[in-house]
Amino acid sequence: MxxxxxxxxxxxxxxxxxxxxxxxxxxxxxxxxxxxxxxxxxxxxxxxxxxxxxxxxxxxxxxxxxxxxxxxxxxxxxxxxxxxxxxxxxxxxxxxxxxxxxxxxxxxxxxxxxxxxxxxxxxxxxxxxxxxxxxxxxxxxxxxxxxxxxxxxxxxxxxxxxxxxxxxxxxxxxxxxxxxxxxxxxxxxxxxxxxxxxxxxDVGQASGLKMCYAAMTKGLQALGAELLVAARLLGVEEQLRAEQNQGGDLAAVRRFVERALPSMPPKAYRWIGEMEEIARCFEDLGIPGRLLLGAADVYTDFRDGGVLARELSVIASPSPSGRGFIQG
The missing domain is CATH 3.40.50.720 (NAD(P)-binding Rossmann-like Domain)
Structure with a gap:
């Protein structure tokens, strides 16, 4: 050797x-x-x-x-x-x-x-x-x-x-x-x-960076999925899209959310535990982790084929690249 x-x-x-x-x-x-x-x-x-x-x-x-x-x-x-x-x-x-x-x-x-x-x-x-x-x-x-x-x-x-x-x-x-x-x-x-x-x-630096990064990407995606479904069920889907697409930061956020929607159903089972780990990370620091536990609930709905999963199957369409992959 x-x-x-x-x-x-x-x-x-x-x-x-x-x-x-x-x-x-x-x-x-x-x-x-x-x-x-x-x-x-x-x-x-x-x-x-x-x-x-x-x-x-x-x-x-x-x-x-x-x-x-x-x-x-x-x-x-x-x-x-x-x-x-x-x-x-x-x-x-x-x-x-x-x-x-x-x-x-x-x-x-x-x-x-x-x-x-x-x-x-x-x-x-x-x-x-x-x-x-x-x-x-x-x-x-x-x-x-x-x-x-x-x-x-x-x-x-x-x-x-x-x-x-x-x-x-x-x-x-x-x-x-x-x-x-x-x-x-x-x-x-x-x-x-x-x-x-x-x-x-020490141990914890790398995993801590991952937690903060994923809280932004997958946490934001969970919130975006909920608001798009809520707008659809309230009958204000088109009006919301028009307002968010006026330009600026909101338009970019909406594009990010829509691009990632197709990847959510097959990966949701993994992301439940990830959101729970982010919540634990935040709570260990003395800051609230409940927001991320809510994101875990969103991905649980996807895993189980609940209301969010059914409605987003109508809303979601493949991204232009065909990937629809959340980075991180």
Missing amino acids: RRVCLEVSFMPIWHPHPSPLPEGEGAGLSCPSYPYLVTMTTIRAVGILSPGEMGSGVGEVLHQRGLRVLTCLAGRGEHSRERAARAGFEDVADLDQLVRECDVLLSIVPPAVAGAVADQVAAAVRATGASLLYADCNAIAPSTARDIARTVTQAGARFADAGIIGGPPTRPGNRIFTSGAGAREFAGLGTFGLDIRVLDG
């Missing part, structure tokens, strides 16, 4: 340490970085859980640039298997084999199950004694990221906090921000086609 000697900064364990974190869960924990010379194994294999639209996009880019990309498809449907095959993934038997064979494992799953996935990976790391970097790339609150970091580092893995902004990296505009003790190690994947940007901070 080839080895390279790099000067990096990471300490793959948690240390009690006075920190600027707010009192409560996670307070007093820090991931200090200590620069020293270490020998790092060259990254040859990356594991991805799971091969959804984003995960398969990330894996496809890495595979195209020469990395082995592994996943575990046990219990996954035929659609997931086809998508993984198209992206060049190798299917392994179970999580134990996955953690043994990969150098870096990326968690890209619905936010609501990020903690459960980390628990399963931690159990596999303990059972196998595997040494790997676990990068949580999910849309989760900083406090959730710290909980997950504690889980996986206590099991023996290293940890990087990561937040993906934009669509899958097979399209322009994708950025991955990372922070924490494992950030610079994770940034090594930047040599394989990913745009990875290291933030100078």
Whole structure:
């Protein structure tokens, strides 16, 4: 196995340490970085859980640039298997084999199950004694990221906090921000086609940036969906459109909302948990999170085929680009 000697900064364990974190869960924990010379194994294999639209996009880019990309498809449907095959993934038997064979494992799953996935990976790391970097790339609150970091580092893995902004990296505009003790190690994947940007901070910086960004994009989309349906049900749809299209900022906001509408139904189930995580993030800071819980209710309506889903199926039409994708 080839080895390279790099000067990096990471300490793959948690240390009690006075920190600027707010009192409560996670307070007093820090991931200090200590620069020293270490020998790092060259990254040859990356594991991805799971091969959804984003995960398969990330894996496809890495595979195209020469990395082995592994996943575990046990219990996954035929659609997931086809998508993984198209992206060049190798299917392994179970999580134990996955953690043994990969150098870096990326968690890209619905936010609501990020903690459960980390628990399963931690159990596999303990059972196998595997040494790997676990990068949580999910849309989760900083406090959730710290909980997950504690889980996986206590099991023996290293940890990087990561937040993906934009669509899958097979399209322009994708950025991955990372922070924490494992950030610079994770940034090594930047040599394989990913745009990875290291933030100078502990676990929670990258996930916090993602929370604020998604609150604007998907939070605004939820509000826009409600107001368009309300205008339709009140019989003032055309008048509202005329007023908003007078020009200026409102016209741009309406175009953003309308362009993203077609992408809402198939993605709503993921965004419920994301809005709940943003609410948790805000409440951890002492500011109201109820607005984002309302956005979660909007996406629940979409998932369940409620009034909003039915009405917007009439209002929504494909964007001129045919994409209709919310960036971030």
